[in-house]
Amino acid sequence: MTSQLYAISEYPNVPEVYARLNALIRQPIRPVRRESMQAYLDYFDRRCPRSKDLTNEAQQYIPGGVQHNLAFNYPFPIAIDRADGAYLWDVDGNRYIDFLQAGGPTLLGSNYGPVREKVFELLRSCGPVTGLFHEYELKLAQLINRYMPAVEMFRMLGSGTESVMAAVRAARAFTRKRNVIKVGGAYHGWSDQMVYGLHVPGTGRMEAKGIPGSATQNTREFYPNDLGALKRLLIFNRLRGGTAAVIVEPVGPESGTRPVPFDFNQKVRELCDEFGALLIFDEVVTGFRLGLGGAQGYFGVKPDLTTFGKCVSGGYPMAGGVGGRRDVILRFAAGIGGTGERAYIGGTLSANPLSCVAGYYALLEIERTNAAVIAGQAGDRLTRGLTALVEKYGLPYAAYNQGSIVHLETSGTMLLDLKNPLRLMRELNPRKHMMEEMGAAYMASGIITLAGSRMYTSLADTDAVIDEALAGFESVFRNIVPA
Numbered sequence: 001m002t003s004q005l006y007a008i009s010e011y012p013n014v015p016e017v018y019a020r021l022n023a024l025i026r027q028p029i030r031p032v033r034r035e036s037m038q039a040y041l042d043y044f045d046r047r048c049p050r051s052k053d054l055t056n057e058a059q060q061y062i063p064g065g066v067q068h069n070l071a072f073n074y075p076f077p078i079a080i081d082r083a084d085g086a087y088l089w090d091v092d093g094n095r096y097i098d099f100l101q102a103g104g105p106t107l108l109g110s111n112y113g114p115v116r117e118k119v120f121e122l123l124r125s126c127g128p129v130t131g132l133f134h135e136y137e138l139k140l141a142q143l144i145n146r147y148m149p150a151v152e153m154f155r156m157l158g159s160g161t162e163s164v165m166a167a168v169r170a171a172r173a174f175t176r177k178r179n180v181i182k183v184g185g186a187y188h189g190w191s192d193q194m195v196y197g198l199h200v201p202g203t204g205r206m207e208a209k210g211i212p213g214s215a216t217q218n219t220r221e222f223y224p225n226d227l228g229a230l231k232r233l234l235i236f237n238r239l240r241g242g243t244a245a246v247i248v249e250p251v252g253p254e255s256g257t258r259p260v261p262f263d264f265n266q267k268v269r270e271l272c273d274e275f276g277a278l279l280i281f282d283e284v285v286t287g288f289r290l291g292l293g294g295a296q297g298y299f300g301v302k303p304d305l306t307t308f309g310k311c312v313s314g315g316y317p318m319a320g321g322v323g324g325r326r327d328v329i330l331r332f333a334a335g336i337g338g339t340g341e342r343a344y345i346g347g348t349l350s351a352n353p354l355s356c357v358a359g360y361y362a363l364l365e366i367e368r369t370n371a372a373v374i375a376g377q378a379g380d381r382l383t384r385g386l387t388a389l390v391e392k393y394g395l396p397y398a399a400y401n402q403g404s405i406v407h408l409e410t411s412g413t414m415l416l417d418l419k420n421p422l423r424l425m426r427e428l429n430p431r432k433h434m435m436e437e438m439g440a441a442y443m444a445s446g447i448i449t450l451a452g453s454r455m456y457t458s459l460a461d462t463d464a465v466i467d468e469a470l471a472g473f474e475s476v477f478r479n480i481v482p483a
């Protein structure tokens with residue numbers, strides 16, 4: 001064990017990251033050369049025929065042919081057959097380095113043996129669900145409390161989306177205030193009230209098709225890192241039912257794609273205290289990936305409520321939960337110890353024995369192996385290598401990381417916002433398409449990323465894996481259109 005407890009070895013130089021990102025979106029895009037892109041697309045036709053057939057057929061039965069928003073679907077989705085550690089294999093037998101890691105949860109690497117064995121044992125003795133209490137529910141809640149003392153009580157749910165819904169409901173029930181404030185661009189799941197200012201800051205209800213206006217009328221957003229705007233919203237809300245909660249991803253929206261200055265969370269904490277709002281940390285990604293103490297431990301800021309997802313069951317299904325101050329979480333109590341002012345939540349499969357046993361042993365294994373720190377070192381190596389390649393090929397791209405969360409911005413799509421609506425209208429689609437192309441080029445070179453711009457590293461990413469990935473990235477960077 002090293003003495004470092006957190007994945008981030010050095011906090012990113014935030015002004016420098018923004019200078020690079022701003023320079024990137026001021027320039028015309030630098031995608032892959034057309035003839036090389038054609039060769040990458042040919043790869044999919046040549047090497048992935050079974051994936052193509054399966055996912056073509058899936059379009060008859062599954063909307064868009066894929067069930068996962070994160071699934072790569074350009075030029076068509078790839079069907080995965082086998083997962084082990086740092087690698088995935090598709091149904092045509094092609095091997096890929098897996099930097100999607102299911103969107104973040106599998107910090108130990110895919111299909112991690114010791115946790116799988118515990119899940120098998122549990123399945124043999126009790127099956128996946130009984131609807132009644134199982135000791136692993138207690139063990140998991142106790143363990144989370146040991147790592148994150150601010151999580152005095154924990155209510156397990158089925159997903160990050162549900163956890164955020166529950167947290168906001170508890171905050172409203174507890175404070176008796178109405179509004180919730182989020183950061184523009186941040187994703188907190190797809191509940192009615194949170195599909196607001198999604199992905200692109202300032203866009204409010206742009207993605208809220210099928211959601212009544214009344215569902216989002218008490219949700220407000222502020223531009224990333226703009227503490228002045230947050231304060232103005234808190235003042236504005238005072239005469240409009242008050243602010244029940246401010247919810248943030250503590251490394252910045254979209255897993256830190258727009259990183260926050262180191263003291264940002266502390267300042268949000270102070271504003272919440274000034275206005276009597278609860279602070280919710282959405283640790284769906286950072287919970288355990290940044291270290292067992294989460295982002296709250298790393299930044300040394302105590303939220304009132306914390307939401308969990310993915311990682312809390314080590315990537316096994318039904319992953320989510322909300323924890324925090326006893327007096328707030330008790331609002332969820334039915335029966336024993338109820339407060340009489342219940343914030344209603346439920347979930348037939350919530351806290352099933354399978355999820356709890358997986359989460360319990362995944363967390364113990366993360367502790368035993370120091371996985372967060374080791375994955376963070378892999379993230380550092382990947383970022384250093386990518387930065388060197390970007391310089392070597394004279395590209396305007398930006399690589400930066402928060403430990404095992406690695407960003408490689410090549411198109412700058414995620415940096416567009418409504419402050420410059422003309423640029424947004426003109427450039428969103430071409431930049432998005434470039435992101436898709438980059439993702440396809442990486443994949444044809446043996447690397448799976450999240451949307452062509454983000455990578456999660458894991459315990460399984462040895463130096464050899466990272467170096468192999470860097471060779472793949474270099475082969476793509478050689479084929480970029482010249483300035």
Ligand SMILES: Cc1ncc(COP(=O)(O)O)c(C=O)c1O
Nearest residue numbers: 159160161187188189282284309
């Ligand atoms: C920060 C954050 N919050 C909430 C969610 C929603 O979690 P789930 O997909 O489990 O509903 C996600 C999912 O990616 C997320 O990244």
